[in-house]
Amino acid sequence: xxxxxxxxxxxxGIGKATALLLAKHHYHLIIxxxxxxxxxxxxxxxxxxxxxxxxxxxxxxRDFESVQQQLSQLPKEWQxxxxxxxxxxxxxxxxxxxxxxxxxxxxxIDTNVKGLxxxxxxxxxxxxxxxSGHIINIGSIAGKEVYQNGNVYCATKHAVDAxxxxxxxxxxxxxxxxxxxAPGMIETEFSVVRYKGDKEKAAEVYKNMxxxxxxxxxxxxxxxxxxxxxxxxxxxxxxPTAQANTSHTLRxx
Numbered sequence: 001x002x003x004x005x006x007x008x009x010x011x012x013g014i015g016k017a018t019a020l021l022l023a024k025h026h027y028h029l030i031i032x033x034x035x036x037x038x039x040x041x042x043x044x045x046x047x048x049x050x051x052x053x054x055x056x057x058x059x060x061x062r063d064f065e066s067v068q069q070q071l072s073q074l075p076k077e078w079q080x081x082x083x084x085x086x087x088x089x090x091x092x093x094x095x096x097x098x099x100x101x102x103x104x105x106x107x108x109i110d111t112n113v114k115g116l117x118x119x120x121x122x123x124x125x126x127x128x129x130x131x132s133g134h135i136i137n138i139g140s141i142a143g144k145e146v147y148q149n150g151n152v153y154c155a156t157k158h159a160v161d162a163x164x165x166x167x168x169x170x171x172x173x174x175x176x177x178x179x180x181x182a183p184g185m186i187e188t189e190f191s192v193v194r195y196k197g198d199k200e201k202a203a204e205v206y207k208n209m210x211x212x213x214x215x216x217x218x219x220x221x222x223x224x225x226x227x228x229x230x231x232x233x234x235x236x237x238x239x240p241t242a243q244a245n246t247s248h249t250l251r252x253x
Contacts, residue, residue: 004027009087012189014214031055032088057070061118068122089138091153096149112153143182164235183212184211
């Protein structure tokens, strides 16, 4: 029987790329996202190209009641989730901490930290009962280093890093693997969201360099979950070759 993977934030970027790659490798998929129309488009693309089943569920990971309602009522054939990819996340704003907007802070904390916890809380009990499963948390280099004007976003990704470590300890007796993946600069909708729709400003982030692509991270996720059961890749930091850390990048005309 094909394994089932649940991927949050699957309407674009890393989430969509991961859904398509896992479908290619015969995973049945539960995909989630806030944008229902785009989620259905991804589901249709999977159905049109791969012989797997897909269940799209539209909800906001920030809303625990909605998460609970959707994930507590999964049909029986969808309950044995082997892989959870906690991908939903975002950065909003790039202000110094004294000029940060409270709404931006709440969006990042509620999505990046609480959203991950909400979904994990619903999926972990099933993994514990089966004594198997793999949780992939999409962190960031911002969870390893702090950079100027990254303040609250960096704090949320440091929290993801810490939660990944805590999950490994708490879930150790149940043979549940936990992998934290921390990408550097990756060209998705990330910067467009951070700069609130300013595409020109977002494009400047990657100007004259070759950033990571969503497909690069999807391939790393696939590699991690297909290791033998006795092997866990705990923590993966992946950078574009043109980036040494959060403050040193190579930009060439």
